[in-house]
Amino acid sequence: MLLLISPDGVEEALDCAKAAEHLDIVDVxxxxxxxxxxxFPWVIREIRDAVPANKPVSATVGDVPxxxxxxxxxxxxxxxxxxxYIKVGxxxxxxxxxxxEVMRAVVRAVKDHRPDALVVASGYADAHRIGCVNxxxxxxxxxxxxxDAAMLDTAVKDGTRLFDHVPPDVCAEFVRLAHASxxxxxxxxxxxxxxxxxxxxIGTDIVGVRGAVCEGGDRNAGRIQPHLVAAFRAEMDRQAQVHAAGVPAVN
Ligand SMILES: O=C[C@H](O)COP(=O)(O)O
Known part of the structure; x- marks a missing residue:
């Protein structure tokens, strides 16, 4: 599983760079x-320049209409x-x-310019709260x-989590459907x-995180902490070992 971390600007991206060995993708x-x-485009450019060249930079295009x-x-x-990595909500x-229709237009625009870029279609686990696609x-x-990828995030950051809206067995079906194609x-x-x-x-390929690696678990007031990124990665590695050993997951 790859770890995608979302800084909110150049300063936090520099903190991500300090923890670069523990993460896989920096998400602007x-x-x-x-x-x-x-x-902003100039922020994406600055962050691209600030993080090690071997770490891909992802950018969100917005909660789009x-x-x-x-x-x-x-x-x-x-x-x-x-x-x-181009993520579209x-x-x-x-x-x-x-x-x-939206994603076909995005895929064409992105791949015409850079065929090896990955396009991510993102829905929302709490879609029922905002009335968008299931x-x-x-x-x-x-x-x-x-x-190239299907993603879920939450639209409303009010402390509720992915599994509050889409329980693990439904997330497993999401992963199965993505992998099937x-x-x-x-x-x-x-x-x-x-x-x-x-x-x-359940075989998730990429986990996206911000709050869990911010000071106090607060994605708004807290800043990304390199030591929390390292701790998150350590737990990912531990879970990968547990899974490889065939021990059932415990939530
Ligand atoms: O793409 C990942 C999101 O930024 C996740 O943020 P969050 O962990 O604070 O919900």
Whole structure:
């Protein structure tokens, strides 16, 4: 399982760089613009320059509306700025067909510029609170649009977690559906170390984290702490060993 960490700007990205050996992907977002809020192109560029070259930079394109043209241009901006994982939050898409239309436009815009960039279609575990597409529709949206990964995050950061909205057995189905069409499965949403057992057990490819590696577990007031990134990774490694040894997951 890969560890994706989301700093909110250049300063925190430098803290991520100090913990670079413990993480796999640095994810640029602007949390004050939403769960998958998009940051500025120059911030993506600065963060790309600040983190080691062997660590991919991801960028969120936003909690996007159902506007394929607008979103495709934003996605191109992210990849031109140096991101090689392009994450799109399908906030304004109320049907799978709308999600597919948006993601097809994004895939074309991104891959025309950089064929090796990975496109991530993200839904929301708490979709019922915002009226967007059902979480279990996202793997099919990713598959039918040619995106590389299906993801879930939470839209409302109020302390509720991924598993509060989509329990582990449903997340397992999400992962199974993504894998069935050859996509990666990424899961996030106030994930804590306690969630790593089930996430490992169900075969999650990427876990996305912010709050759990911030001071005091506070994704807004706290700052990312390199020692918390190291501790999170240590627990991931421990769970990977437990899983490899065939011990059932305990939540
Ligand atoms: O993509 C990952 C998100 O930034 C997760 O943030 P969070 O762990 O604070 O919910």
């Amino acid at each position: 977002k602007k949390p004050d613009e939403g769960s998958l809020g998009a940051n 159902y506007k394929p043209g607008t979103v495709a241009q934003a996605a191109l901006g992210a990849v031109v700025s140096g991101a090689t 399908l906030y304004g898409c109320t049907t799978p067909d709308q999600g597919i 979480p279990l529709a996202v793997p099919d949206i990713a598959a039918r649009s040619g995106a 050859g996509r990666l499965a990424a899961l996030a949403g106030s994930v804590t170390q306690a969630d790593l057992g089930p996430l490992t057990h």
